[in-house]
Amino acid sequence: MKMNVNTTEIKNQRDKRCLSQEQLAEIAGLSxxxxxxxxxxxxxxxESIKSIAAALDLDCQQLLAAQSTTNNTQAPVPPSQPIPSRPLPASQHLRVKYLIGLLAVIVANCFGFWGIYSAFQSGSIDQQTMTLLKDTVAITLLLSIAVICYRGWRKQVFKFDL
Structure with missing residues (x-):
């Protein structure tokens, strides 16, 4: 449901806080x-109104124009609804996603090492097989971490000064 917003109020509040449109978008979690x-x-x-209001520390009602648009089937957001906590900026969401991916790769490989060493200790595999499996898991771990870090660097999620 689309609603009319007071563009002057949004611009004034954004200017008052010395925010560019890009900075407001990042804080609000919008494009x-x-x-x-x-x-x-x-x-x-x-949802966009709520995000912008939260980013500007305002009540949603302050950003709404006199009436909502498109069929007037739904009233503007009532003031009794709580403003959601500030969402993470898009770059933070991506950083969290990549860090969770890194953690998952590391944990999965730790279980792999544990399985290999357990099998070796129980006598299920010999020394040569254990060495081969251990080296394979280690190479997989290093390559997986390298790929995730490279992809994060390419998307500017991680910034490495080389």
């Missing part, structure tokens, strides 16, 4: 294009 469209057209979804 830059979404913030640009909202400020240009004055129409936004309820």
């Amino acid at each position: 830059l294009r979404t913030v640009q469209r909202i400020e240009a057209k004055g129409v936004a979804s309820g």
